[in-house]
Amino acid sequence: MRAEDQEVFENAVAQIKDEGRYRVFADILRQRGRFPHARLRLEGGGYRDIVVWCSNDYLGQGQNEDVLAAAHAAIDAVGAGAGGTRNISGTTSYHVDLERELAALHGKEAALLFTSGYVSNDATLSTIAKLFPDLWIFSDAQNHASMIEGIRRAKCQKRIFRHNDLQHLEAMLNEAPASAPKLIAFESVYSMDGDTAPIEAICDIARQYGAMTYLDEVHGVGLYGEKGGGVAERDGVMHRVDFIEGTLAKAFGAMGGYVTGPAAAIDAIRSMAPGFIFTTSLAPSIAAAALESVRIVRACPHMRDRLAERAERLKEKLKDAGLPVMASSTTHIVPVEVGDAALCKELSDALLFEHGIYVQPINYPTVPRGTERLRITPSPFHDDALMDDLVAALSAVWAQFNMRRVA
Numbered sequence: 001m002r003a004e005d006q007e008v009f010e011n012a013v014a015q016i017k018d019e020g021r022y023r024v025f026a027d028i029l030r031q032r033g034r035f036p037h038a039r040l041r042l043e044g045g046g047y048r049d050i051v052v053w054c055s056n057d058y059l060g061q062g063q064n065e066d067v068l069a070a071a072h073a074a075i076d077a078v079g080a081g082a083g084g085t086r087n088i089s090g091t092t093s094y095h096v097d098l099e100r101e102l103a104a105l106h107g108k109e110a111a112l113l114f115t116s117g118y119v120s121n122d123a124t125l126s127t128i129a130k131l132f133p134d135l136w137i138f139s140d141a142q143n144h145a146s147m148i149e150g151i152r153r154a155k156c157q158k159r160i161f162r163h164n165d166l167q168h169l170e171a172m173l174n175e176a177p178a179s180a181p182k183l184i185a186f187e188s189v190y191s192m193d194g195d196t197a198p199i200e201a202i203c204d205i206a207r208q209y210g211a212m213t214y215l216d217e218v219h220g221v222g223l224y225g226e227k228g229g230g231v232a233e234r235d236g237v238m239h240r241v242d243f244i245e246g247t248l249a250k251a252f253g254a255m256g257g258y259v260t261g262p263a264a265a266i267d268a269i270r271s272m273a274p275g276f277i278f279t280t281s282l283a284p285s286i287a288a289a290a291l292e293s294v295r296i297v298r299a300c301p302h303m304r305d306r307l308a309e310r311a312e313r314l315k316e317k318l319k320d321a322g323l324p325v326m327a328s329s330t331t332h333i334v335p336v337e338v339g340d341a342a343l344c345k346e347l348s349d350a351l352l353f354e355h356g357i358y359v360q361p362i363n364y365p366t367v368p369r370g371t372e373r374l375r376i377t378p379s380p381f382h383d384d385a386l387m388d389d390l391v392a393a394l395s396a397v398w399a400q401f402n403m404r405r406v407a
Contacts, residue, residue, distance in 0.1 A: 019364075020343075021345070021364060026360075035379070036379060036386070037051060038052050040356075051356060056219075056250040061252055070291065071289035075284075085278060086276065086277075086281045105229050108262070113287070115279050121257070122146050122147075122150040125147060128154075134156070134180050139151050139159070140164065142187070144216060176209075182210065184211050184212070187217075187218070196231055200236075212242045213243070215230075225304075228301075245258070251297060252290055254286055256290060335373045336394070344363055344373065347397050347401060362374070
């Protein structure tokens with residue numbers, strides 16, 4: 001590599017460091033059966049016990065003994081890897097059964113597995129645009145990076161409407177030719193602010209303008225609705241959404257992404273999406289674990305009730321301590337406002353190394369500059385004692401760094 005080429009990489013990293021948003025990954029080991037407890041490997045050697053407060057394993061299903069047993073049984077039965085792409089040799093009964101379960105979860109005709117939620121959004125949205133060359137896509141301004149990338153690669157007409165602003169959405173829909181195919185892409189739970197979309201109202205607008213609807217339920221699936229179908233199920237509008245996308249890596253504690261929808265549409269995506277065709281499929285053990293987890297979560301509404309209660313309890317404790325919980329949060333996600341990238345990192349480090357509390361800083365490009373935050377995600381296993389420890393630690397670092405309190 002030429003020296004000037006090396007310098008390009010070094011300058012890129014230096015700029016991120018100058019902005020205070022350079023990430024140093026914590027080297028942690030989760031402890032089987034003890035979630036949310038984990039161990040942090042220290043640079044000088046040895047380990048320190050910590051409590052994880054920023055996991056997306058929202059229900060702790062990654063430690064569920066039945067889920068682990070399903071993974072082990074699959075390894076014992078068929079081995080480690082899938083053996084190839086789904087098109088060649090990577091389709092097993094675990095994958096087929098999991099797709100059927102996911103389609104049933106969302107009340108759709110069919111489902112298609114991907115290696116991650118990022119890939120499922122990117123591949124599906126860009127492929128739909130290939131199928132409709134004159135498509136117009138209308139995207140919420142706070143959609144996830146995976147949706148943004150899929151829409152960018154779609155190379156079709158696209159419009160970004162202000163977050164949850166239905167009047168702005170309608171104004172943009174009026175710009176499109178009445179005969180043009182249209183698709184509205186949005187999320188159920190916005191994972192950094194913790195708010196939700198007005199799904200029913202968006203479906204009403206979609207019907208009025210003849211638009212398809214594409215809903216990302218990544219942070220809602222498993223956590224809302226009688227059977228865990230997500231916010232759309234909770235709101236009684238799941239049947240009105242054309243495509244529902246989700247993940248196996250959050251509420252279900254495994255790995256992978258998927259999209260559900262009409263059988264003909266899913267078949268077309270299966271047949272045309274490069275992100276599906278050219279990627280080795282999920283290991284059978286992962287698919288088996290995810291299948292068992294989906295079945296458990298669907299059958300256990302008390303898990304969702306417990307998560308909701310824990311989230312509300314934590315918000316109350318934080319507010320009582322004068323800590324700035326963002327007012328936007330109406331879900332299980334608890335963001336605490338900081339507003340500065342370097343300070344956010346310092347707060348996170350102090351919590352980890354001085355108090356054994358693991359909460360990662362959230363900064364640009366995940367959120368806009370000036371809106372940096374600590375994103376806390378309680379689970380059913382974070383009891384009151386752990387919450388009290390968290391609030392005490394946050395209060396201590398807030399005082400240490402002379403941070404603003406709220407009344």
